[in-house]
Amino acid sequence: MVAFKMAELHPEMVDAMVISGSILAMTDSISNATLNDLGFSSSSELLLPTSVKGCKALLKVAAYKNLWFPDRLHIDFLEVMFSNRKERAELLEGLVVSTKQTSIPSFSQRIHLLWGEEDQIFKLELAQNMKEYALGYSF
Numbered sequence: 001m002v003a004f005k006m007a008e009l010h011p012e013m014v015d016a017m018v019i020s021g022s023i024l025a026m027t028d029s030i031s032n033a034t035l036n037d038l039g040f041s042s043s044s045e046l047l048l049p050t051s052v053k054g055c056k057a058l059l060k061v062a063a064y065k066n067l068w069f070p071d072r073l074h075i076d077f078l079e080v081m082f083s084n085r086k087e088r089a090e091l092l093e094g095l096v097v098s099t100k101q102t103s104i105p106s107f108s109q110r111i112h113l114l115w116g117e118e119d120q121i122f123k124l125e126l127a128q129n130m131k132e133y134a135l136g137y138s139f
Helices: 004-008 026-039 043-049 054-061 072-081 085-095 124-134
Strands: 016-020 110-114
Touching: 004 016, 026 043, 043 054, 043 085, 054 072, 110 124
Parallel strands: 016 110
Antiparallel strands: none
């Protein structure tokens, strides 16, 4: 999302972009649909786990292959990675914008999309829609 915003605001500074597993904007409709599909109630619940169980759930969604780590590693990860939880949760909430307020800019730059077929967060359908509607390419 940052690359898209930079390309929109400063087109003279961005010649081309390679986008991997990201979208133009995290709209409330995309956020709600994705979280619902994954079985989470909020981005914070998914991305800022508070327990070993939550950490394992995040890894299950984020990684293609099931990864096993001892619980002690998850506990250490939680202690180190998720300080300032309140501020991080506020940032996550701030990323979500209203679908009605979202406009799709016209990009002059070359944009290359890389997507994983098994991506559980931003499904391949989102990439295809973005490619067709937002970037003006059709299949």
